[in-house]
Amino acid sequence: MFPEIEFDRMKRLPNYVFAEINDIKLKARQEGEDIIDFSMGNPDGDTPKFIVDKLIEVVQRPKVYGYSASKGIDKLRLAIADWYKRKYGVELDSNLEAVATIGSKAGYVNLIEAITNTGDIAIVPNPTYPIHSYAIILAGGSVCNVELPFNEQYEVDEDGFLKSLKRAIKECTPKAKYIVINFPHNPSCATVTPDFYKELVALAKKERFYIISDIAYADLTYDGYRTPSILEVEGAKDVAVExxxxxxxxxxxxxxxxxxxxxxxxxxxxxxxxxxxxxGMFTPIQVAATVALNYGDDEVLKIRDKYEYRRDILVESFRNAGWEMEKPKATMFIWAKIPKIAQKLGSLEFSKRLLTEAKVAVSPGIGFGEFGENYVRIALIENENRIRQAARNIKKFLKELEN
Ligand SMILES: Cc1ncc(COP(=O)(O)O)c(C=O)c1O
Structure with a gap:
């Protein structure tokens, strides 16, 4: 209506690559196609019953309908501190060192808004969960991309990565103010050892930058891998949040x-x-979340087991279909190289063809940054039967590509 009135901040957000895939998916579904959808990291399972029951109980109490505590009710922050103590042996002051957020994505975006000055630089490994970069850009900062190096077993090459980080810190002007890390990593499933955090904390203290560590997938680990917390490092609280x-x-x-x-x-x-x-969150949700953190450990293991089972079925059946991939040690994803025969298509075109010809939706790696280009991300959010059906469709699709 008023084309000359500009919204500059909106221009900093590119068109979402995933929107292209979503549009094709929606159109196919409207035409009655059955699309097997591995594209989003949106868990398909139900919340454990005891958490839902707590919500129902609390929502019927009087005096729970008003505005709640923005930083989280005391009991939730205490439960957060207990969770860290139990899981990582880390002591937290629940008043000064913990804040409950309306999802971790909004919490992250708010944190970046709070600490970023116009023109600040932050280091983000690439590929990346897109908001990790775009929150910084929206806040008026700039991102220094550092390629995340990892091997076939999805293990970060920690020495190589630290070297690249040191180089980026030397070369970026102005000097980077903070670095954003996320292990186990979305989208690449890459994992680190506790030693990596020791080195990174030492580097942050020496070079004076903050570290923001996102451990969204901390509990989804397999084959004996345990997610470390950066806060386990002595003195990490001087420079890091998680x-x-x-x-x-x-x-x-x-x-x-x-x-x-x-x-x-x-x-x-x-x-x-x-x-x-x-x-703040609606109070009954905060109370239910408190109960989840305090009493949910066994349910978390069951949820993890389900992803592990799907991971095994998916990797084995897709390999049998002719698509080589490895089992990650963590997350709810597989970060798979585009099959050799389809590599020249690139990740976006390959994902589109997989969707239209094999009726299987995945996320193109390029949507996570330039270093994601040779990959697609497959989320473990479909059940066993549908995973096996996807494998049959993919086998046929790859055969047709050969001819
Ligand atoms: C690495 C990472 N961090 C944060 C989030 C967002 O979590 P939340 O649902 O708490 O906003 C996701 C969601 O996919 C994620 O992959």
Whole structure:
């Protein structure tokens, strides 16, 4: 209506690559096609019953309908501190070093808004969960991309990665203010060892930058792998915060519950900006989330087991269909190289053809950044029968590509 009135901030957001795949998927579904959908990291399972029951109980109590506590009710922040103590042996001051957020994505975006000055630089490994970069760009900062190196077993080449980070810190002007890391990693499933965090914390102290660590997939680990927390490193709280979400571990993606803990200066900044922006999650959700963190460990194991089972079926059946891929040690994804025969298509075209010809939706790697181009991300959100059906469709599709 008023074309000359510009929204500059919107121009900083590119068209979402995934939107192209989504449009094709929706159109195919409208035409009655059955699309087997591995494209989003949206858990398909139900929230454990005891958590839902708690929500139902609390929602019927009086005095729970008003604005809640923006930084999270005391009991939830105490449960967050207990979770860290139990899981990682890390002590947190639940008032000064923990903040509950309306999902970890919004918590992350708010944190970036709070700490980024116009023109600041932040380092983000590439490929990346897109908001990890775009929150910085929206906030007026710039991103210095560093390629994330990892091997066939999805293990980060920690020495190589640290070298690249050191180089980026030397070369970026102005000097990077913070770095965003996320292990186990979305989309690449890459994992690190505790030693990596020791080195990174030492580097952050030497070079004076903050670290934001996202451990959304901390609980979804297999074959004996255990997700380390950066806060396990002595003195990490001087430079680091960590974010977590209940979306994946507890099948609570729609509930919007996450948290940020660690460095009191960053947590304080987030608490402050949130106190301006929101009134916190609905109190019954906060109470149910408290119960989830306090009593949910066994249910988390069951949720993890389901992903492990699907991972095994998917990798084996897709390999039998002619698509070579390895089993990751963590996350709810497979980060698979495009099959050799289709490599020249690139990740977007390959994903489109997989969708239209094999009726299988995946996320093209390029949507996660330039270093994702040779890959697609497959989310383990379909059941066994549908995984096997997808494998049959893919086998036929790859055969047809050969001819
Ligand atoms: C690495 C990572 N962090 C954060 C999130 C978002 O979690 P939440 O549902 O708490 O916003 C996701 C969701 O896919 C993710 O992959």
């Amino acid at each position: 974010t977590f979400t209940l979306s994946k571990s507890y099948n609570m993606a729609g509930w919007r519950v996450g948290f940020v803990v660690g460095n009191p200066r960053l947590v304080g900044a987030l608490q402050k900006i949130k106190s301006w922006l929101d009134y």
